[in-house]
Amino acid sequence: MPERREWHVSWGPYALLGIATLISLVTAEPVMRNGRPETLVALALLALVLQLCWTRIHRVVSERGAAGEIYYALRTVLAFALTYLNPFFAVYATLGYFDAGTWLRPRAVKVGLLATAIIMAGSQSGGMPFTSPLQWAAFGALFTLNSGLVLLFMRIEHEREENARAKAATIAELERANARLKQAHEENAGLQAQLLVRAREAGVGDERRRLAAEIHDTIAQSLTGIITQLQAAVESEDPAEGRRHVDRAADLARHGLGEARRSVQDLGPSALEHDELPVALRKVVEEWAAGSGVRAELAVVGEAVPLHGEIEATLLRIAQESLANAGRHAQPTRVGVTLSYMDEEVSVDVRDDGRGFDPGRVTGSSTSGFGLGGMRARAERVAGVFEVESEPGTGTAVSARVPLVRHA
Known part of the structure; x- marks a missing residue:
């Protein structure tokens, strides 16, 4: 052109x-x-x-x-x-x-x-x-015609220019929009890369916390039980009684080793491998009672239903940690564990008649860093709620409520 x-x-x-x-x-x-x-x-x-x-x-x-x-x-x-x-x-x-x-x-x-x-x-x-009126009349008519055509063509040209300007403005706006989209795409790519890095870092942190909690809930408790049994064996004057304590320590060591392997492989507790939660929790309570010498009972309320593996593992680990805390700190004579199935929630409650404590003076975790804080983190990880009620001399009640998510 x-x-x-x-x-x-x-x-x-x-x-x-x-x-x-x-x-x-x-x-x-x-x-x-x-x-x-x-x-x-x-x-x-x-x-x-x-x-x-x-x-x-x-x-x-x-x-x-x-x-x-x-x-x-x-x-x-x-x-x-x-x-x-x-x-x-x-x-x-x-x-x-x-x-x-x-x-x-x-x-x-x-x-x-x-x-x-x-x-x-x-x-x-x-x-x-022009030499005649007819020529003047023809001139007037032809001038009107030419002028009309001129004005018509001017209008057409004006509209064409307006359309051209509008198209140019639209193209310019599209180019600016494309530039903004390109910039936004580049920014999104950068943000996505940052999110991936942060997600990777968060995943590493979560995995570390998971392993730390698993070690605390399995190996640490097994080692504590082993130490207790070995001390009892040393202090026992009856060889047969001492032998039973040693055998108990060996069983705890094997159990702790198995749990450690399962934790590394990110598997659920071995107690849930072959049993559903009520049966597995009953065994945990009975084993704890036998090892601690404290009377402990389990009550199941509501109709038991198969739960998602993560839900069952969370409740079982919280119950185990609560029993371990009661044995280490509360010096109870009796412990009651209640597993309750409700319409939309399932809860586990552990109550003891020990010496109790002031929850306000506890920073959210035990000295090891995975006591009350660890149990609370486990419950919140599955959108649950963790509560502790205790006063000095009146015992302790630990409760964890989580959504009832059925096994797929």
Whole structure:
């Protein structure tokens, strides 16, 4: 399109001037009523000189400005004079329709087009001057027609330019939107990379905490039991009784080793491998009672249903830790464990009649770092709630409530 426009601006005037001159000379004798052919040729040469000068000038000046308006005005005057001498020079005058928007400022475009319409109407009505009312009537009608066409074409061109500007604005906005989307995509990619790093770090932290809690709930408790049994064996004067304590210590060692392996492999407690939660918890309570010498009982409330493995493991570990804490700190004579199945929750409660303590003075964990705080973290990990009620001299009640999520 730019190359075609450059050809139209640079060579179009020469072509139309040459065609109009040729036709006018051929038809000079029957058509010309004003002046002589020599005058026609002189004006045509003057138009050629004007065009040659403008070809050199317009390359270094702005298209719309004083120089362009002077050129357009001189050319229109020459076109009028040539058309006055010979109506066929209207071929040259049509230039005014094509480049008025190129050389004239917006406010002058309509004036230039109407001036061209006057020249065209005069040519189409038989040439000037008009010698009869009929010619004047024809001129008026043709001028109205040309002016209407001019205004129509101006409106069409205006709408075309508006559409072009709107499309350009839309394209520019789309490009800006694409740039914003690209930037957002790059930012999202960066955020995703950061999230992956943080998720990886959080996963590592969670795995460390899980292993630490598992070690505390399994190996540490087994080692504590082993130490207790070995001390009892040393202090026992009855060889048979001492042997039983040693065998008990060996059983605890094997059990602790198995639990350690399961913790590393991220498996559930071995007590749940073959039994459901009520049976596994009953065995845990009975083993703890036998090892500690404290009376302990389990009560199951509600209809037992198979639970998700993580839920069962959480409740079993909390019960184990609660029993271990009671044996280490409370010095109870009796412990009661209750497993309750409700409509939407399942809970485990461990109560003892030991010496109790002030929960407000406990920072949330035992000295090892995995006591009450560890049990609370286990419950919250499965969207549960952990509570402790205790006072010095009145015993302790530990409760964990978690959602009842059935086994898939």
